[in-house]
Amino acid sequence: MLYDVSLTITHGYAVPAESARTVAHLMPLSRPGEQMLITGMIQADPWPDERLDRFDFFGNAVTEFAWRNPVEALTLTLQARVERIAMPTTLDLSPPVEGLARELQSVASLNPGSPHHFRHGSPRVRLVPEMTAFARGCLWPGITAQQAVIAIGRALYAEMTFDAEATDVNTRPEDAFALRHGVCQDFTHIMIACLRGIGIPAAYASGFLRTLPPKGKERLAGADAMHAWVRAWVGVDGGWIEFDPTNDQLVGTDHIVVAYGRDYDDVAPDRGVLKTWGEQESTQAVDVIPVVPAAQPA
């Protein structure tokens, strides 16, 4: 599937923000066999005094911006064309959940793709007994790791209500879980906590959803802003699978991935440090439009 992605993030500050500096995770990833970034451009307005493009530990594309003069409003835009290839996995090569620990021991690596990064608590995700207990309640004897990921994602979808008002970007997963309300970030953090709690390494994926569904399908929740879902490790042979708990589905060609990390902190679209004491207001606008191939010239 070929998409044109556009994103606009704006921040407005009642009091001009001094020494603004930000680290942005906006550029879609290129991953062989899964997704290809054909072209992409990130811009900032006002024009930044400094800009540095690089990759972070997990291999995500990062852009650093800095502005020297006080900034009243800030706009970051992304335009990209992405080819999405991945299809949901149907084959289950994963071991039973209890067998995962042994397989983990055989992975002697700290590479960015190593599951060891995603096993324990991380800055935004604490493992708390309530969520672990919920996850355990979704299991049955002999359940494979992959089945467990899907079962837990599905159960969360059934349990939780999508609600943009109930939480904000700083809500703790355990609090959103107690409320049983939240947005994709909360769904994802909660599912990560559930999976890690029962020993399944789980990562945070951020990205985009296609804006309008294919004919005859419902519009996906979370398409009007950046989206988040879960990437889980289900064994040496099972590898990584991705599940979107907000939409109760395995991730396929409707999802475009921008970054993987341990939780939101690692992949926040723009993590900024601004010295300001006034109010600030932010907006996000996303468009993900399938590209209809032009007719081949004769």
Added chain:
Amino acid sequence: MSEQAPLVTSRDAARSLIRAYAPRDGVADELVASDGRMRPGWDVFVNQLAALAPEQVAARFARGDLYLRDAGVYFRQYSADARAERDWPLSHIPVILHADEWQHISDGLIQRADLLERIAADLYGTQRLVADGHLPPEIVASSPEWLRPMVGVQPLSGHYLHFLAFEIARSPDGSWFVLGDRTQAPSGAGFALENRMATSRSFPDAFAKSNVSRLASFFRDFRDTLEGMREEAADLGIAPRDSRPAILTPGLSTDTYFEHTYIARYLGLMLLEGEDLTVRHGRVMVRTVDGLQPVSVLWRRLDANFADPLELDGNSRIGTSGLVSALRQGTVNMVNALGAGVLETRALMAFMPRIAQALTGAPLALPNIATWWCGQPTEQAHVLANAEKLMIGRAMSTALPFSGAADLALGGRFRGGAPDGGVSSWIENQAGALVGQEAVRLSTTPVWEDDRLVPRPMTVRVFAARTRSGWQIMPGGYARIGRGDASALAMQQGGQVADVWVVNDAPVPQDTLMARKGPYLREAPSVLPSRAADNLFWLGRYVERCENTIRLLRSWHLRMAEIGDPDAPQVALLKEHLEALGIDPARRVPQVLTDQIAAAESCAGKVRDRFSVDAWAALRDLARSAASLDGPAFAGDDTARAMGVLLHKITGFAGLVHENMYRFSGWRFLSFGRALERADNMAHLLSVFAAEEVPAGSYDILVELGDSVMTHRRRYRIDTTRETVVDLLALDGNNPRSILFQVNAMRDQADHFPHARIRGKVQPLGRELLRIETELTVDDPEEWPADRFIVLRGLLVTVAGHLATAYLG
């Protein structure tokens, strides 16, 4: 009475001192070896101590304590509610070790320091230790101190570690072992120096005769290391040659802040907080009164996670955003590298013996505390089976084995709140989150209690610095002495601290920090960070504000003593003015004054590295005196006299500052603040007490508040009139209390500030002051109605604004 009792006659006394000393069974002791004989190195000290009568011992201890108090060394405790300060808990009896034994310890620690450097390079580099199976990936991946943004970042100096500390202890069998490594931002070296100063003042003769290794060269060599890094950075064009290395401190809120200021002063380093720094095009710059100045060496004393809110802990308010990016671009030396804290992880201890073998082909010369990580089945089984005998705690914790008791099981029982299901199921469930560690028995060392020596458990913190010739171990240390039994937990109770003497058979050379050979060089003045300038400016203002408050109170109480009638018009006017300032004279030391003193102290505390110890002590003395004078005020003489006492103290501080402080730019900001406040106070007083309709006697009050009674008498030879007081207190440039005098003083200081003129043009600050000066110079007293002083105060606010914009932001 002479203390110089000849040593010969003290032999018997020494023998009985030792006989009365009863080390415990089953643990080693520092004074007495297992064969009952005194360990080498102690004899001179013990002989001398034995020769002293109890009151002489007390006097000598007091000498050391006095030093500490004068130096401002306090122990800060952070309890739930407030910050408490208590006397520095020095045990005046040093821990004495013979140089031969010390050499053995040093060799072991140098090997360990090298090993830690190699581990750091591996964890932030190729990660072979994990790939080759010497270290489980989980330990690294789940450590909050393994900083992913730092992976692959090469340190500019080529080294990750430059300054380390090791907590070591002696086993019952007499051998030494390592309890913990401090690689993040080790503290204690400065306190060790202060302990040395105090102890050697208590026992100067024993110190001199014991051939104790000196500490200064250790610090000197480390300073040379920092200077060397700065030189190399200068060669690369990163920072100018005259920039200075800096200590990066979390600030006043940390209990080791004193040490940061002390070391900064001792080694001539800048003392900076995260807020002082900003990153421009990948270079770390200091915000100074002279604009942004590059810095290339940061000796950090704050935990790495707080160093950069942009890439590390986003909640940090004490970091510098962009610092990690600067490190990634290789423009600044960080001592130690961000991320070095991962080496403090308890679980790593379990793998050190194996890693030593793998990386160096040799075993650890000095073992560390036996540790089993419960993330491995065999080790977990061992810990389960021996839970009764082990100390079980958080595997990923970086705390030393004896701290952080909330989550600790000892002897099969929980120290803090017990998790469900007892120790066994805890170990089973938590697995890799736990380690078992040997429940070590510490050695004991003598402390002086009830006129005799008694054994107390201890550990020693030893410091290592990277120098041109490799790792150097500070020949001494920071001993911590616990209470109670000899388990490591004894250290938690927060006992005492002591100096560590490394005693040589032959005399050691005298050594000071300054013993550096080379041509005479006047060093470039250090830059003044804007934050420091701001604090100095406000210190000047607050001290002056305190003085004004004290003078007002004194004046009111004097009037009450004289007139006795609070309703007398001029007394009522004074009362009204006090009330307008929020000052309640019913208290001897009103809250406003207490707050002003506290504000002054707080400002001074933030720039403590820029002060003489005496000035700091004078300010503390003022605060203490004010606190002790407080109580309900009896209007009149007594209280006026009490205010007089405070006035003397505050002028004492001002005197120390103005007489003794080097005229560097910091002093100028302080003086500027003082002059501005004084001008503003006087303008305020004139607008009230020299208004057109004021009660009789108001002018006299004014002249008294302006400390100009004698001058007035001499200059005018008539009673006070509105014209004479306005002339004297506002317009007379020769009266150090007048507004014009203060404005002149401000102009003089402002002329010396950086960029006071740009291409010959006076900048806004100077211009505003010039305008004010002109008004005060050309207009006669009649042209200065009370309202105009209110307008003048507004102009002074503009002056403060220009100052802030140009230099303090």
